[in-house]
Amino acid sequence: MKGWEPVTVGESDTSVYRRGEVFAKCCGPAGVLELRDERDRVEWLAGTGIPGATVVDWVESADGARLMTTAVPGVPGDSLPPAAHVGAAESLGRVLRDLHSLTGCPFERPLSSVVALGEDVVRRNAVNPAFLTDEWRKLKPSELLDQVVAERPYVESVLEPVVCHGDACLPNVFFDPATLEVTGLIDLGRLGIADRYSDLALAVIQLHDEWSADPAPFLSAYGLPDADPRRLEFFRLLDPLTWG
Known part of the structure; x- marks a missing residue:
């Protein structure tokens, strides 16, 4: 162009x-x-x-x-310096809480469709190994999918549908580098009604992988200091199986 x-x-x-x-x-x-x-x-x-x-x-x-x-003003979260991480994590927690509190969203992303997407990606052998942890790479993608399927009944029994971003990674969240407030969310192709943990799990693992940061300030600012580790792990594992 x-x-x-x-x-x-x-x-x-x-x-x-x-x-x-x-x-x-x-x-x-x-x-x-x-x-x-x-x-x-x-x-x-x-x-x-x-x-x-x-x-x-x-x-x-x-x-x-x-x-x-x-263009959204500010800088993407993965470019912030270490001194900004705690304040930005708290700001991220607040904006996801506000996003998850919205009503009237016309878009849906039910768990059944996300799992079906993961099944299709695995069936096509299209899982990107770069999105997997070292431990996960020791297993076949089909074995990872089996773990997801085994945990699915529990997750479905405690679903909390809210308006989710769908890809709440740090490059998709922009911050004011001075105030550390969130200035915008981008890449909204997966936005829709889904379980709140689908966003929380991605944010938590991003804080760990990109910042080597404790997720406690983020979860406290969100209002869920005692997040369910089973649901965090479920959505953390499901997400990389859906890109391919």
Whole structure:
């Protein structure tokens, strides 16, 4: 795209570009439905008071689609210095609490569909080993999926459906580097009604992996200092099986 700077960070299958304070995500015909879903989620979240981007333009044709959104101010969480980690973790806990308190969300991401997605990725042998821990790499993806399936009845018995981000990783959360307040959530393609632990588990493991940080300040700020370790582990294991 002439005049646009390619953005190479992130795991998106779309091509991403930036020009000034506007981002553009572009996809071919096969990705239009997914990108359209993200557009709808960005528009919905923009009307809730939770900080994030707004839609600038949407172009769709037989060749694919382009979603243009405003840039979110601040810096991504994975770029913050160690001195900022505790304050940012608390801010992250508060914004996820506010997100999970929203009502009227028209999008759903039921556990059954997430597990089915994981089953499909495993069946296609498409699990990315880079997303697995050293311990998990010692097992076959099908064996990891068996652990998920075994724990699923327990998780379903205690489900707490709320509005979830769906990919609550530190690169998807922007912060004001001075105040450490969250300035916006990005990459909303998986936003929808899901179990609150699907967000909490990702945030906790990100704090550990990216910051080597104690998750206690995050969980306390969220309002759940005694989080259920079984549910944290379940969603921590399920997530990497759904990308592929």
